[in-house]
Amino acid sequence: AAKANGRNCLKVFDPEDPQHGDESENIAAILRIALEQRLVSLVYQPIRNVQTGALDGAEALMRMKMPDGTSIMPGTFIPVAERTGAIIELGRWAIRTVCKEMLATNKVKVASVNVSPSELKMPGFSTYVAATLAEYGLVGTRLAFEITEGVELDVDTDVVRCISELKRLGVQIWLDDFGTGFAGLSWLRMIEFDTVKIDRSFLHDCETERGRRMMRDIISLLRHRGLRILVEGVETAEQGTLMHRYGIDQIQGYHVGRPEPARRFGNLGWLPSPAAAGLSSA
Numbered sequence: 643a644a645k646a647n648g649r650n651c652l653k654v655f656d657p658e659d660p661q662h663g664d665e666s667e668n669i670a671a672i673l674r675i676a677l678e679q680r681l682v683s684l685v686y687q688p689i690r691n692v693q694t695g696a697l698d699g700a701e702a703l704m705r706m707k708m709p710d711g712t713s714i715m716p717g718t719f720i721p722v723a724e725r726t727g728a729i730i731e732l733g734r735w736a737i738r739t740v741c742k743e744m745l746a747t748n749k750v751k752v753a754s755v756n757v758s759p760s761e762l763k764m765p766g767f768s769t770y771v772a773a774t775l776a777e778y779g780l781v782g783t784r785l786a787f788e789i790t791e792g793v794e795l796d797v798d799t800d801v802v803r804c805i806s807e808l809k810r811l812g813v814q815i816w817l818d819d820f821g822t823g824f825a826g827l828s829w830l831r832m833i834e835f836d837t838v839k840i841d842r843s844f845l846h847d848c849e850t851e852r853g854r855r856m857m858r859d860i861i862s863l864l865r866h867r868g869l870r871i872l873v874e875g876v877e878t879a880e881q882g883t884l885m886h887r888y889g890i891d892q893i894q895g896y897h898v899g900r901p902e903p904a905r906r907f908g909n910l911g912w913l914p915s916p917a918a919a920g921l922s923s924a
């Protein structure tokens with residue numbers, strides 16, 4: 643049975659387990675078949691501008707459908723894909739799909755894709771990105787990569803080089819889940835991020851004065867560094883209003899927009915109005 647605490651938790655991947663290698667290969671093969679049979683798809687969560695309420699962009703989130711119709715969430719299969727190496731193929735598929743179904747069709751101005759450390763370390767990553775952008779006639783500034791603080795990433799010379807190659811293409815680099823790991827502050831010294839996404843746990847803490855003071859301190863730190871600030875996990879109109887008051891640039895969350903398939907971005911009738919999102923004083 644799997645342990646209950648999130649990432650890297652499946653017992654089948656215990657490296658001490660003699661069957662570990664076989665299991666990993668099986669799951670890598672399953673992921674590859676899922677990709678070929680179009681059981682993998684992307685949904686996109688809106689990113690709203692706090693001051694204008696406008697749709698600034700969207701974040702691509704992966705979904706995997708099982709043959710019986712049930713969905714598997716990325717928290718379950720991404721760690722598996724990372725361990726087996728299948729993430730490289732999945733990641734390339736995601737980048738290409740975002741360019742094709744969201745950017746080339748002008749459904750949003752900017753779309754972000756989550757990337758895993760192994761993708762950034764893979765030689766040829768930026769070359770793949772450049773070729774894909776060129777294939778769809780897109781400028782790099784419309785694409786962003788989110789690097790989560792929640793994973794172990796050794797920011798070595800390979801990673802720094804990869805990121806500077808991406809930045810030379812104009813591609814944006816965002817820091818995801820800021821405040822959840824230990825590396826965030828040191829990454830801010832080493833990597834020129836465009837946007838920092840403050841983890842939703844800090845927003846939930848805003849119910850207390852102590853939590854609100856923490857949020858204001860984080861905002862002031864990021865502001866002094868000239869970074870664009872996005873807050874994740876906005877679930878109520880009150881939280882939207884508070885973020886407006888704090889001068890946050892962008893928000894994301896179930897209350898301001900659920901993740902939806904690309905086709906739903908053709909007509910935004912389903913997107914809550916700025917007022918409903920708590921941004922009425924904008």
Ligand code: C2E
Binds near residue numbers: 757874876896
């Ligand atoms: P993330 O990048 O931090 O994405 C935000 C997660 O929070 C998403 O879960 C989203 O559905 C959820 N969320 C959004 N708004 C709210 C809210 O208001 N309240 C709550 N409680 N949750 C909210 P999801 O889709 O299950 O993704 C989980 C994680 O899996 C992502 O976290 C990301 O790190 C990873 N992931 C997803 N797609 C990909 C991918 O294509 N590649 C890689 N490498 N990782 C991915």
Ligand code: MG
Binds near residue numbers: 701756788
């Ligand atoms: Mg993300």
Ligand code: MG
Binds near residue numbers: 818819839874
């Ligand atoms: Mg996030």
Ligand code: MG
Binds near residue numbers: 841
């Ligand atoms: Mg998060």
